[in-house]
Amino acid sequence: MINVKENISLKAHNTFGLDVRARLVALLHQPEDLMPLLEHYRDVPVLFLGEGSNVLFLEDFDGLVILNRLEGGIEILDRNRESIHITVSGGMHWHDVVRYAVEQDWQGIESLALIPGKAGTAPFQNIGAYGNELADVLTACYAIDTRTGRNLRLRKEECGFGYRNSLFKREPGRYFIHRLELRLYPGRRPQVRYRALENYLTERGIKHPAIQDVFRAVIDIRLSKLPDPAVTGNAGSFFKNPVIDRRHYEELKQRYPDLPAYPAGNERVKVPAGWLIDRAGWKGFREGDAGVHPKQALVLVNYGQATGFQIYKLAQRIMADVFDRYGIELEPEVRIIRNATKQ
Secondary structure, rough: OEEEEEEOOOOOHHHOOOOOOEEEEEOOOOOOHHHHHHHOOOOEEEEEOOOOOOEEOOEEEEEEEEEEEEOOOOOOOEOOOOOOOEEOOOEEEHHHHHHHHHHHHEEHHHHHOOOOHHHHHHHOOOOEEOOOHHHHHHEEEEEEOOOOOOEEEEEEEOOEEEEEHHHHHHHOOEEEEEEEEEEEEOOOOOOOOOOOHHHHHOOOOOOOOOHHHHHHHHHHHHHOOOOOOOOOEEEEEOOOOOEEHHHHHHHHHHHOOOOOOOEOOOEEEOOOOOHHHHHOOOOEEEEEOEEEEEOOOEEEEEOOOHHHHHEEEEEEHHHHHHHHHHOOOOOOOEEEEEEOOOO
């Protein structure tokens, strides 16, 4: 049986650096150990946690936290002249996966560099950045259905991916992802579809970027805009970029001519949440140790001793203000852990 410890601080296991505690904590190294552990603690609320890079705890967790420490690495399933099909252990750091692919000259995930978290949690919100997302390259997830104990191979079409959304996010706690399948493309040149990335490369005279160029550019841009969680507690982008009707956008455009937008299909557009928050005057705001990062309005931060509740109340104030100004409802991208009910 896995060693389970009691009354453990989760400060080192969430990137906001919140000193909340869990009644029970277990480290999971092998997928086959999961169901016996859940059976033993079947009457206890359970929370799966990778690196805690996309969660906000509002209070202590009166249940069992299972930390993903799965072993294993990257394996090649098959390859041909056009593509390579690999599997990735869910316990790998996502950035390590990206870096390895770039070193092998495998195109497909170079723009997803420096996104924190484990590979096994990447499908949860269909991680994305700079015009690309995980669903572009993922072919399947291997997951344990905790309701039945079955080990499933879920094809991409069965994962219900959307913008920062998935089957796993809609049914939290049901599936434990322990391996991913990705299809990448050896030697293929990357497609740059994001303005900030294009500008970065153009300014450096890189007209035909290789994946290594994109990888380094993404890292430089992210480091210049986003705080290091080891220094200032944060979970990256706190809010999703909202999608609104084109008519609503055109009305706002009359009041805010510089409001950017990106096509989202079916007469809808995506507008940058960071722009809305910045224009509303929240960038750099601080109340106690809860604040908005001065370089990126999408990022809420813990300057040291803020509680999860204080950060959440700040988020609610921002959401209310954005709605009052623009008629747009912001939605947190970060998962809010309110109590120890089944997650």
